[in-house]
Every structure is written in C-alpha cells, then in structure tokens.
Amino acid sequence: MLAARTAIRVLGLALFVAVVVVVPSRISEFRASEFALIGIFFIAILGLNILTGYTGVISLGHGAFMAVGAYTTAILMLGRPGLEAGGLSPPDWLPVGDGMKDVYTIPIAALVAALAGALFGLPALRLSGPYLALATFGVAVATPSVIRKFDSVTGGSGGLNLFDSPNLTGAIFNAVHVPGGRTLTFNDWLYYLTWTIALALFVVAWLIHHSRLGRALRAIRDDEIAAVASGVGLAWHKTLAFSLSALYAGVAGSLLAMSAFSVQPGAFPVDRSIALLVGLAVGGLGSLVPLVAGAVFLVFLPQWAQDLSQAPGVPAVIYGAVLIGLMIVLPTGVGGLLRRVLGPLTSRLYPRSQ
Amino acid sequence: MPLLELEDVQARYGAVQALHGVTLDVDERQVVSVLGANGAGKTTTLRAISGTVRRSGSIRFDGKSLPRSPEAVARSGIAHVPEGRGTFAELSVDENLRLGAYSRRDRSGYERDLAAVVKHFPWLDERRDQQAGTLSGGEQQMLALARAFMSRPRLILVDEPSLGLAPLIVRRLFDVLRAWIDEHGMSALVVEQNANVALQHSERAYVLEVGRVAVSGTADELRGNEAVRRSYLGY
Amino acid sequence: MADFLQQVVSGLASGGVYALLALALVLIYRSTGVVNFAQGEMAMFSTFVCWELIDRGLPYWVAFFATLAISFAGGVLIERLVVHAVSRAAAITVVTVTIGLLIMLNGAAAWIWKGEQRTLENPFGTRTFDVGGVVVAVQDLGILVVSLALVAALWVLFQRTRLGLALRASALNPESSRLHGIRVSWMLALGWGLAAVLGAVAGMLVAPTQGSFDQNLMLPVLIFAFAAAVLGGLDSPLGAVVGGLAVGVILNLVGAYIDFFADLRLPAALLVILAILLLRPHGLFGRAAVRRV
Numbered sequence: 007m008l009a010a011r012t013a014i015r016v017l018g019l020a021l022f023v024a025v026v027v028v029v030p031s032r033i034s035e036f037r038a039s040e041f042a043l044i045g046i047f048f049i050a051i052l053g054l055n056i057l058t059g060y061t062g063v064i065s066l067g068h069g070a071f072m073a074v075g076a077y078t079t080a081i082l083m084l085g086r087p088g089l090e091a092g093g094l095s096p097p098d099w100l101p102v103g104d105g106m107k108d109v110y111t112i113p114i115a116a117l118v119a120a121l122a123g124a125l126f127g128l129p130a131l132r133l134s135g136p137y138l139a140l141a142t143f144g145v146a147v148a149t150p151s152v153i154r155k156f157d158s159v160t161g162g163s164g165g166l167n168l169f170d171s172p173n174l175t176g177a178i179f180n181a182v183h184v185p186g187g188r189t190l191t192f193n194d195w196l197y198y199l200t201w202t203i204a205l206a207l208f209v210v211a212w213l214i215h216h217s218r219l220g221r222a223l224r225a226i227r228d229d230e231i232a233a234v235a236s237g238v239g240l241a242w243h244k245t246l247a248f249s250l251s252a253l254y255a256g257v258a259g260s261l262l263a264m265s266a267f268s269v270q271p272g273a274f275p276v277d278r279s280i281a282l283l284v285g286l287a288v289g290g291l292g293s294l295v296p297l298v299a300g301a302v303f304l305v306f307l308p309q310w311a312q313d314l315s316q317a318p319g320v321p322a323v324i325y326g327a328v329l330i331g332l333m334i335v336l337p338t339g340v341g342g343l344l345r346r347v348l349g350p351l352t353s354r355l356y357p358r359s360q
Numbered sequence: 361m362p363l364l365e366l367e368d369v370q371a372r373y374g375a376v377q378a379l380h381g382v383t384l385d386v387d388e389r390q391v392v393s394v395l396g397a398n399g400a401g402k403t404t405t406l407r408a409i410s411g412t413v414r415r416s417g418s419i420r421f422d423g424k425s426l427p428r429s430p431e432a433v434a435r436s437g438i439a440h441v442p443e444g445r446g447t448f449a450e451l452s453v454d455e456n457l458r459l460g461a462y463s464r465r466d467r468s469g470y471e472r473d474l475a476a477v478v479k480h481f482p483w484l485d486e487r488r489d490q491q492a493g494t495l496s497g498g499e500q501q502m503l504a505l506a507r508a509f510m511s512r513p514r515l516i517l518v519d520e521p522s523l524g525l526a527p528l529i530v531r532r533l534f535d536v537l538r539a540w541i542d543e544h545g546m547s548a549l550v551v552e553q554n555a556n557v558a559l560q561h562s563e564r565a566y567v568l569e570v571g572r573v574a575v576s577g578t579a580d581e582l583r584g585n586e587a588v589r590r591s592y593l594g595y
Numbered sequence: 596m597a598d599f600l601q602q603v604v605s606g607l608a609s610g611g612v613y614a615l616l617a618l619a620l621v622l623i624y625r626s627t628g629v630v631n632f633a634q635g636e637m638a639m640f641s642t643f644v645c646w647e648l649i650d651r652g653l654p655y656w657v658a659f660f661a662t663l664a665i666s667f668a669g670g671v672l673i674e675r676l677v678v679h680a681v682s683r684a685a686a687i688t689v690v691t692v693t694i695g696l697l698i699m700l701n702g703a704a705a706w707i708w709k710g711e712q713r714t715l716e717n718p719f720g721t722r723t724f725d726v727g728g729v730v731v732a733v734q735d736l737g738i739l740v741v742s743l744a745l746v747a748a749l750w751v752l753f754q755r756t757r758l759g760l761a762l763r764a765s766a767l768n769p770e771s772s773r774l775h776g777i778r779v780s781w782m783l784a785l786g787w788g789l790a791a792v793l794g795a796v797a798g799m800l801v802a803p804t805q806g807s808f809d810q811n812l813m814l815p816v817l818i819f820a821f822a823a824a825v826l827g828g829l830d831s832p833l834g835a836v837v838g839g840l841a842v843g844v845i846l847n848l849v850g851a852y853i854d855f856f857a858d859l860r861l862p863a864a865l866l867v868i869l870a871i872l873l874l875r876p877h878g879l880f881g882r883a884a885v886r887r888v
Contacts (some may be wrong), residue, residue: 060730064687128871132876136630139690140825141869147818148862176783276818280632280694287691318710319810322702329695330677434776446771448764450882459764462757463776511775516870 014026018295026201038193039265040305045200046261047301051147052204052211052294059292060220062227062246063130067142069151069278071252073271074122075115075259080166080269082111083173089159092166096159107173109227112203119256120249123339127248131241146279150271160285165270174267200261207254207324212294214250223247255282281340288332290341299340361423362387363547364409364515369417371401371408379406379590381417383414386515386547391537393550393558395582395592396568401553403443403569406517408434408550410440422514434463439508440517447500449493453484456503458491460510470513476543477506480536496530505533509540518550520555530554534561555592559583567592602847604882608735609819610843611742615797616813616820617791617827617835618746624829626766626786629678629689633696635817637673638794639810640700641666642802645795646713652686654714659799663792670791674784682783704810717803738800745796746836749789753832762786818861820847826868828881838880842868 030038050072057063081089084104096102106114126145130138153160160166168174175195176182182195190198211229216221221245225233234240263269277289281304291298307328311321336343362385371379379401386392394402408415409556419426427433433489434440439460448456457477461470478485481502487495501521508516518537520532523556537548538561559565559579567575567588575588582588605780606820616634623631648658653841681692718740719737725732753759765782771778801816804810823842827834849863851857856863872878 055826058687064690129873134876136624136829137825137872137876137878140630140821141872142871143818143821144865148865151859152862280677283687283689287687291685291687317706319702319705319707322698324702325699325707326695326699326702330692330699333684333688333695334677334680337681337688355768412770412774431776431778432774434774440774442771442774446774448771449770450767451760451763455760455764458757458760459772459775459777462761506773572744 016106017296038197039103042197042200042299044206044305046258050258053251057251060223064139065142067145068255069274070145071255072259073274075119075256076263076269078115078118079111079260079263082106115260116253116256120253123252124249127245144330153271167268169267290339293341296341365420366417371413371415384566391548391562393562393565395555400568401571437514439511439513441504443519445504454488460507516548522554600729606844606847609741611838612801612821613819614836614839617823619793620824621835622761622790632693635813636697636700640796641795641815642798651704666795667788668790671784671786714808715802715808828878831880834880
C-alpha cells in the first residue's frame with residue numbers, strides 16, 4: 007500500500023513535469039506568456055497555502071508581499087545608475103547596487119519578502135481569526151499608497167520601467183540563448199524559468215507538508231492550545247509560516263515584474279490579494295497539485311468572461327456568478343473533489359482539509 | 361395508549377449506523393430510562409426523537425406521527441435537554457428561561473410557570489441576571505431542567521443528567537423531575553450511563569446494545585435480571 | 596483649538612456612516628460568524644435602487660422607505676439562495692462566496708446603471724451653523740442622528756424583544772436554539788435582511804456627500820467599516836458605533852496634524868488601529884472567546 011502510494015506520487019510528479027516541458031511546443035507565443043502567468047500565480051498560491059492551508063491563518067494581504075518581491079527585483083535590476091537615469095534619487099544608504107541580472111535578483115527578492123513576512127508575523131502573533139485576516143487586509147489596502155509615498159526609489163505612481171534595462175534577459179524581441187546551444191523566444195524563456203522555479207518550490211512545499219514543520223503547522227491550525235501542550239512553539243512556527251509564505255509571494259512578485267517589464271503601485275491593488283485567496287479556495291485549501299487549478303482560474307476565467315460579453319459590468323457578473331457557483335458545488339475546491347474521487351485509492355496522498 | 365411510541369427507528373451518522381431498529385414506548389406520567397454502554401445508541405435515540413439526527417421508522421407522539429425537524433418537535437410539546445445541557449452560556453439566567461418558553465403559544469402562562477419553576481429552584485430567582493455560563497455544573501443542569509419545564513412539555517428528554525455531578529445533586533434533580541411530573545402530568549425519557557441511579561428513579565427501563573433494545577422491563581425486573589446486574593449494575 | 600474641534604466634528608460625521616456599515620458587518624458576523632465582504636456592494640446596490648425609484652418619480656422619503664423594504668428582501672434572499680448553501684463549509688469558502696457576491700453586485704450595478712455618475716438628493720439640505728467657531732453642517736448632524744437612532748432601535752430589538760432574544764440565541768448556540776423551537780435558519784436570513792437595511796441607510800446617506808456616485812461608491816467606505824468593526828470588536832454592536840466614529844476622527848486628525856502622513860491618511864489610520872489591536876486583540880469592546888479544553 008505504501009509502495010503503491012509512493013509510485014502514484016512519483017508518477018504524478020513525472021506526469022506534471024512532462025506536461026510542463028511539452029506545453030510550449032504545443033501552444034502559441036502568446037499562450038506561453040499566459041501559461042507563465044499561471045506559474046506565477048501557482049507559486050503565490052502555494053505560498054499562501056503554507057499560511058492559510060496549514061496554519062489556518064486567512065491572509066488577505068499577500069499581494070503586498072508580491073509587491074515587495076516585484077519592487078526588489080525592479081530596483082536591483084536598475085541599480086543606482088538606472089534609477090538616477092530615470093530621474094529618481096534613491097537615498098545614499100540604500101544598497102541598490104549598480105544593476106543586477108534579473109535572474110540573480112530572484113533569491114534576493116525572496117529573502118526581502120520573507121523578512122517582510124516575518125516582520126508582519128510578529129504583530130500577527132497577538133491577533134487571531136478574522137482580526138488577523140482583516141489586519142492583513144489593511145496591509146493590502148495600504149500597499150499602493152505606501153509605494154507612492156517612497157517615490158524616490160519606487161518611481162511613485164508611474165512605477166519603474168524595465169523594458170530598456172540591459173539586465174532583462176532577452177527583452178521582448180531578442181532570442182534567449184540557453185545552455186546547449188538552443189535559443190528561446192522571450193515568452194518561452196519566461197515560461198520555462200517560471201515553471202522550473204514553480205516545480206522546485208512545489209517540491210519544497212511538499213517536503214514541508216511531510217516534515218515535522220508541516221505537522222506542527224497543521225497541529226496549530228487544528229487546535230492551538232493542544233499544539234502548545236504538545237510542545238509546538240507557537241510564536242516561532244507562526245512567524246516561520248508567515249515568512250515562508252511571504253517568500254513564495256516574493257518570488258512570484260519578482261517573476262511578475264520580469265514578465266511585465268515594469269512595476270507600478272497599480273499592479274498591486276487589494277484585488278490582487280483577494281484574488282490569491284480566491285485562487286486558493288478554488289484550488290482547495292491544504293492541497294498541493296490542485297492549486298494549479300486555482301491559478302488557471304485566476305488567469306483564464308476573467309478572459310473567458312470577457313470573451314462572452316464586452317458590455318460594462320457583465321464580465322464581472324459572470325466571474326462572480328461562476329465563483330459562487332463553484333464554491334457551492336465544490337466547497338473544498340478542486341483539491342477536495344480530487345480527494346473524494348481518488349480518496350479510496352490514495353487515502354493519504356493529499357493532506358486533509360478542514 | 362402510550363404517549364410516545366418508537367417502532368423500528370433507525371439512524372446513521374454518515375456511513376456508521378447508530379440505531380438498528382429501536383422499538384420502545386413511554387406512558388403518561390412515567391419516567392422511563394435508557395441504559396447501555398458507550399456507543400450503544402442512547403444519545404442517538406433521543407436525537408432521533410427530537411429530530412437532530414435524520415431517522416427512519418415510525419415515531420408516534422400522542423397518537424400522531426411526530427414531525428422530523430427539531431423546531432417542529434419542540435413546538436409539539438417535547439423538550440430535549442441535550443448532552444452539554446444546551447446552556448446559552450453568554451446569556452443571563454433570565455434570558456435562558458425565556459428561551460425555554462419560546463415555543464409556547466400562550467404568553468400569559470410565562471409568569472405563572474416561572475413561579476412554579478422557582479418554587480423548585482429558589483436560587484434561580486435571586487440570580488436571574490447572572491450570566492448562565494458562570495453557573496456551576498449542577499446549577500447549569502438545574503437551569504437546563506427549568507428551561508425545559510418553561511415550555512410546559514408533555515414529554516422531556518434528558519441526556520445523562522448525572523454526568524459529572526455529586527450524588528446528592530443527582531438525587532435532587534430526579535426528585536424535582538418526579539415532583540414536576542406529579543404536579544403537571546408530564547413524562548420523561550432519561551438516558552443514563554449510571555444504571556443504579558436510573559433504575560432507582562424510573563418506572564421502566566430499556567437496555568440498548570449496539571443500536572438495538574437488548575432487554576426491557578420494569579425497574580424491578582431489570583434489577584433482578586442476572587445479566588443486567590452483572591453488566592450494568594456491577595454487583 | 597477651533598480647528599481641532601472642526602476636524603473632530605467632520606470626522607464624527609463621516610464616522611457615522613462607517614458606524615452604520617460596521618454595524619451591518621457586526622450583525623452578520625455575530626449571527627453567522629462570517630465577515631461579509633459584499634456588505635459595501637449591497638449598500639451600493641440599495642443606493643442605486645433608491646436613485647432609480649426617485650428617477651421614476653417617487654418622492655424622496657417614499658423611495659427611501661421602499662428601498663429599505665427592497666433591501667431587506669434582497670438581504671434575506673441572498674442568505675437563502677447563496678450563503679445558506681455554503682453554511683457548513685470552511686471559513687475560506689464562505690469568505691470567497693461573499694467576495695464573489697462583491698464582484699457580482701459591482702458588475703451588475705455597472706451593467707444596469709451603465710456605469711454612469713448619478714446624483715442622489717440630500718434629505719437634510721445644505722445649511723450650516725456656527726457653534727463657537729466650529730462650522731456644523733446640518734447634513735453631517737443628520738447623518739449622525741440617523742446613525743445613532745438606528746443603533747438605539749437595534750439595541751431595543753435585540754435586548755428587549757422576543758425576536759431579538761431568538762436572534763441572539765441562534766447566533767450563540769444554534770443547536771440548542773433549534774431544540775427550543777427557534778427557526779434558526781430563518782433567524783440567520785433575518786440577520787442578513789437587517790444588515791442589508793443598515794447598509795442601505797449608510798449608502799443613501801453617504802451618496803449625497805460625494806456629489807455624485809457610481810458603482811464604486813462603497814468600496815472605500817467598506818474598508819473603513821472593516822477597520823471600525825475590528826477596532827470596536829467584531830461581535831460588539833456598541834463597538835461598531837464607537838469604532839466607526841473613532842475611525843472617522845482618527846482619519847481626519849492624522850491627515851491634518853502629522854505632515855509625513857498627509858498623503859498617507861489611510862495607511863496611517865490603519866496603523867493606529869493595528870496599534871490599538873495589539874493592545875486589545877479582540878477590539879475595544881469585543882469579547883475573547885473563552886474556550887474549554
């Protein structure tokens with residue numbers, strides 16, 4: 007039984023990788039960038055799941071951590087020369103560097119976002135349930151105006167443009183040379199970059215789930231008092247969960263900045279944070295693979311609704327109605343559905359949702 | 361004609377069948393107890409009557425078929441004091457009593473019944489403004505009975521009244537129950553794990569085993585039954 | 596000093612509207628444990644309904660009370676048709692459904708009313724009067740009075756009537772309430788209906804203060820109402836009112852007196868609220884849930 011489960015897991019993961027590798031050759035350039043976007047949201051939702059799915063903390067502020075990642079990447083790519091060329095004057099003490107290749111900024115963006123997550127995790131220790139959820143919502147609400155306030159580095163409302171940056175790999179019209187002598191279009195490059203990182207972070211999330219840490223986090227979700235009584239350090243684990251999930255959001259934000267060749271405060275409105283939570287609910291709280299469905303929903307449903315009707319307001323009505331209908335039919339998301347269908351076969355493959 | 365008649369009542373929680381066909385009845389002005397081990401289906405029997413678990417089979421109350429929703433059952437004159445006593449912990453004692461009378465149609469009887477209840481539990485009157493959650497376990501059980509009495513039920517279902525209470529308080533609870541039955545013509549179906557206590561205070565009893573009635577009879581008959589004595593009375 | 600009082604007075608007026616919407620949030624939170632993200636959009640929709648009725652020739656106050664009735668029915672309907680269907684699901688599912696409602700109502704209003712700017716009559720007129728150097732607008736005073744009167748009416752409903760007791764009991768202990776013959780699921784629908792009415796009043800009061808309005812009327816108000824409800828304590832009606840008024844005043848004072856925050860009014864106000872929450876994690880008047888282990 008155990009061997010069968012492991013086999014199913016390995017097979018599933020192999021299939022997943024195979025699909026990811028094959029997809030670009032089957033789709034158009036334009037679609038490749040959309041699929042990259044799915045990868046970006048997948049990463050962010052995976053991160054949110056570490057906090058919400060395991061620890062039970064509903065966060066409505068993850069767009070803010072995405073913004074931190076995106077701005078870190080943009081500022082580092084431009085560096086002091088790039089920022090000053092754009093008419094900005096970053097304070098002298100801020101280590102913005104002299105411009106850094108985009109890919110190298112990703113781990114830094116991840117760490118900065120993780121730090122921001124840890125900082126927010128501290129006050130969050132005092133709050134719980136809806137109070138904490140609405141506090142994170144407050145962070146999301148405040149994000150755009152805070153970005154605008156520090157316009158000497160962030161470029162204010164106009165944001166930062168990366169299109170002309172020499173540190174943007176490939177830029178839009180140039181081919182990207184990858185090891186092995188092949189060349190890729192920018193969108194294909196972005197696709198592979200995003201999904202390579204997504205798969206790596208997926209494996210990390212899977213490992214977390216099956217580790218002591220994952221068990222401790224779920225124990226906190228199910229019963230804080232009992233978890234503490236069993237020796238789980240509440241403060242440390244909650245802060246860690248915040249930090250880890252912000253790290254994922256930071257990576258997603260960093261990739262988002264590259265894919266859009268720019269960052270603006272308007273790209274991180276409250277809706278962004280809310281959308282991530284919606285994606286998690288659609289994918290299924292506490293699931294891993296099914297979270298892809300949540301990311302697909304976020305990217306394709308608005309487009310599909312637009313295709314059905316262009317009349318003002320109608321796409322929103324369709325989007326809202328589909329979302330509500332989906333939640334009524336699948337209250338535990340796609341992951342919950344899969345658990346029910348595959349449950350008898352792989353009773354322990356997917357984590358239990360609450 | 362019995363006041364309450366259960367015939368082949370079955371109930372399940374998801375995939376687990378808890379009642380495999382329970383048949384029992386309660387006569388007017390009687391205390392009938394349901395005994396059995398943990399998981400025998402005692403609580404489920406009460407829940408099947410009050411409609412808090414879905415059931416099949418026939419339940420007749422006062423000659424008529426009993427409705428299936430808890431609200432309708434409450435309105436037809438059955439009060440259920442559930443596990444955990446159903447206390448509205450955040451509300452005051454007075455508000456708890458008012459909720460007890462919620463299902464009644466005659467509002468004029470409220471003051472009269474309050475006086476009758478206070479006669480048995482005098483302390484209730486002095487502590488009407490106290491938050492119910494701050495009462496002791498025994499007091500909460502008394503409040504639960506008082507709340508049930510306020511609806512002027514024809515039948516009261518009581519789940520494990522003795523749980524966690526001192527013997528003296530348990531005796532007092534049963535004494536009040538008996539007194540109310542004598543004064544107001546009510547019947548009671550009491551679930552008890554403590555068979556000694558239950559048989560002392562009831563006319564008849566049913567012993568459940570794995571969702572079925574294994575033995576039934578008058579309290580004296582059951583006390584004399586070798587198997588019951590060994591399994592449930594412990595002597 | 597007069598300037599300070601002026602800031603406080605105008606803060607109280609906008610706070611009255613936040614209080615109403617916060618009260619609506621608290622009403623639903625207490626009865627169903629749900630933070631209703633669609634509360635603002637329900638209020639916006641009601642405001643449009645009122646505009647439509649007036650546009651079709653009804654006198655203001657007739658339209659006003661008709662809107663309240665329609666809103667009540669709408670709130671009940673939303674609970675029965677949508678929210679009830681997920682009442683047993685996890686919190687994130689219910690929150691997502693209210694987010695879906697938010698998006699849908701916003702879109703529907705844009706669709707029906709073409710996304711154009713509309714104006715709603717101000718029932719209190721535009722007169723102002725002077726109290727010791729502080730200018731008080733009759734409109735602001737009217738908003739405050741209406742808000743406080745509604746709060747008082749709700750208090751009477753909840754604390755002094757049989758229906759109110761049943762509403763409270765259903766929220767506190769639904770299982771036991773059903774055993775007492777209370778139709779709990781209808782009580783929850785009733786809670787949504789009442790919340791919709793409060794929101795409708797908030798929308799109809801705030802729309803005239805904005806000059807004109809469209810389907811995005813209530814989004815900013817909702818954010819402040821959230822802040823107010825959290826500040827006061829999500830389960831406390833009194834807290835919602837105090838929180839609403841406090842948020843109005845804090846917003847005004849922070850913006851006016853701290854230069855650094857002049858263009859950061861919103862984040863600054865949220866920061867103040869967060870600081871208060873750190874001292875009182877369940878809001879000023881909220882009760883910590885006591886758990887037995």
